[in-house]
Amino acid sequence: MSRLRLNTSLTLGLILSALLLVTLVVPFVMDLPDPMDLKMTMEVDGALKKPPYAPGVGGYLLGSDQGGRDLFARIIYGARSTLLLGVTVAVGRTLLAIPLGLLSGWYRGLFGRAVAAVSTGMGALPTLVLTTFILWSVQRVVRADWLLLYGGVILLVGLPRLAEQVRLLTEETLTMPHVEAAVAVGATPLRILRKHVLPIIRGDILVSVAAETAWVLMIIGQLAIFNIFASGMTSIQVGERWIILDGQPEWGLMLGANRDLIRGQHWWVPVFPAIALGLTVACFQLLAEGVRVRWLRR
Amino acid sequence: MYGLQGVIRLWVSRVVWFLVVAVLAVMLIHLRAAYVWEERPIKDQRGMTRIVEMPVFSWEEYRRVVKAYPGDLFAGNLYYRTNPRNEGTRFSEILREAWWNSFRLFVAAAGIGVAAGVLVGTLVGLRSLLPRVLALILSIGGLSLPDFLVVFIGQAVTIWTYRVYDWKPWLIISEPSLPKGWILPLGVLILPPLGFAARLTASAMDDIMRLDYIRTARSKGLHEVRVVLGHALRNAIPRILSGLPTLLNVVLSSMIVVERLTAWPGMAFWLMGESYQSTYSGPDGIVKAVVGVTPQLIATAGILFIAWFLLLDGLAHTVRILFSVRFEEVKR
Secondary structure (H helix, E strand, C coil): CHHHHHHHHHHHHHHHHHHHHHHHHHHHHCCCCCCCCCCCCEEECCEEECCCCCCCHHHCCCCECCCCCEHHHHHHHHHHHHHHHHHHHHHHHHHHHHHHHHHHHHHCHHHHHHHHHHHHHHCCCCHHHHHHHHHHHHHHHCCCCHHHHHHHHHHHHHHHHHHHHHHHHHHHHHCCHHHHHHHHCCCCHHHHHHHHHHHHHHHHHHHHHHHHHHHHHHHHHHHHHCCCCCCCEEEEEECCEEEEEECCCCHHHHHHHCHHHHHHCCCHHHHHHHHHHHHHHHHHHHHHHHHHHHHHCC | CHHHHHHHHHHHHHHHHHHHHHHHHHHHHHHHCCEEEEEEEEECCCCCEEEEEEEEECHHHHHHHHHHHHHHHHHCCCEEECCCCCCCEEHHHHHHHHHHHHHHHHHHHHHHHHHHHHHHHHHHHHCCHHHHHHHHHHHHHHHHCCHHHHHHHHHHHHHHHHHHHCCCCCCCCCCCCCHHHHHHHHHHHHHHHHHHHHHHHHHHHHHHCCCHHHHHHHHCCCCHHHHHHHHHHHHHHHHHHHCHHHHHHHHHHHHHHHHHHHCCCCCHHHHCCCEEEEEEEECCEEEEEEEECCHHHHHHHHHHHHHHHHHHHHHHHHHHHHHHHHHHHHHC
């Protein structure tokens, strides 16, 4: 069972990664429509129609959004910004969690207990609820750039949990004979952590980066469902009326801002970005799971 | 004895955490209520200065609303209003109904998901290919696919079947009073515990089925089903229970998203709701009031949710502690 599962997880993860890579490369090799190009009317079967246009109609492979913008192009271009945000937050969180976990694992005492306590305390609420509470509340007080605040809060909310994982791994590694030998010969704490502990746990940390990326992308999608987006909406004037549309292509924004359209029969507008984001989350989760059991055997 | 000590320590820490987190959550949520409307000059796109009324955060107002909240909460003076002229509905009544709806969904999803997951995982012990593949698909699908994607696909499927066959296998918007209204939210929420329990059980069964006592049981001529259910599954239970806290956490988190997307009348609306400024003409002229899901209501729903979350987490850990102690005693 385990061998079957591991290979399948890794294989599926790698297939999805290849697809993701293709998505990132496509804009460089294919001539795609501008993802911000509006088309408010189109002739279909001799009649003028308003967007959103259905998939396959008028050359729109995946249909269009409410502004007549090509959904396929928006999803392809949206991959860059979504992944950039997800990976940046995940890597940033890991980079902060490593020293925090290593030092609290080494010094234990109050420092170690503080990391464990904050991690438990933050675990007293589901991450989505906690992130939403903080973002909604803090934006009134902190006058910072929204993207910075958004990324910063997501980064910090998951930081104690990851630091606690590193702390536990560090404590486990510190009991190994080679570390005890290093302590006995008088190596400094920094040297022990850098040369004897970090190399042992770096595999787990690499896996964590993949798992954290999946986690961050998942939160981006879930936050979008509650109208909390990384980037903003834009309004355009069409004749007498104004239409509010999602702005720059980003998967979370595209699925969250258009989620109610599914009830109005225009299912493709939120569903395709959701599929893109969902499969990317699955890709990183499968990669983390596959690598963990294949190489780390935990 | 050790088990009892562990349980007492666990519950004391849970109570302390509840108090700390509840106070912090109330203080955090009230930041949203602490603003006053002030006229501020702003420059528009043409460079013209205009006087616009804007919400400005005020520490004085913050202290006032935070101080007033416990009194309102304990006196039951919290009301849900959509219009400032109406008296509104007492929030405790609304919250009770919302919690009951969420609780029913949660219990059904966790119960069915865990039971089905353990069943699928146990079948792995029978060493045939089909249960293995099934457990694999469920564990990958249930744990890797995000909840919002499964809901969207479920909604898209029902739209498609309605268009093509004039038939709805389930409702897009959930309705607790109709069986069809349960299918989509319950189906989506069952997936994570099902996948998680199937994976835990399958991996435990995989290890246990290789042990000597299983070989002995087989050599004595016991039927394979009895070996799996009577010997292997019994000893796999502590490992399954060790994943219970994570499992409940996953279901509760997903529940918020599923409730929102399927419009289930549960806690999510109150936890993640939004308030808005409403104006009306009163006897004293134009009056402004904050109505809708105000920060006070969100804080109250938040306290209930934290209590529920910690209670379930504590119960899951208690079961795990008691079972692992019993398991150790049996082993000795």
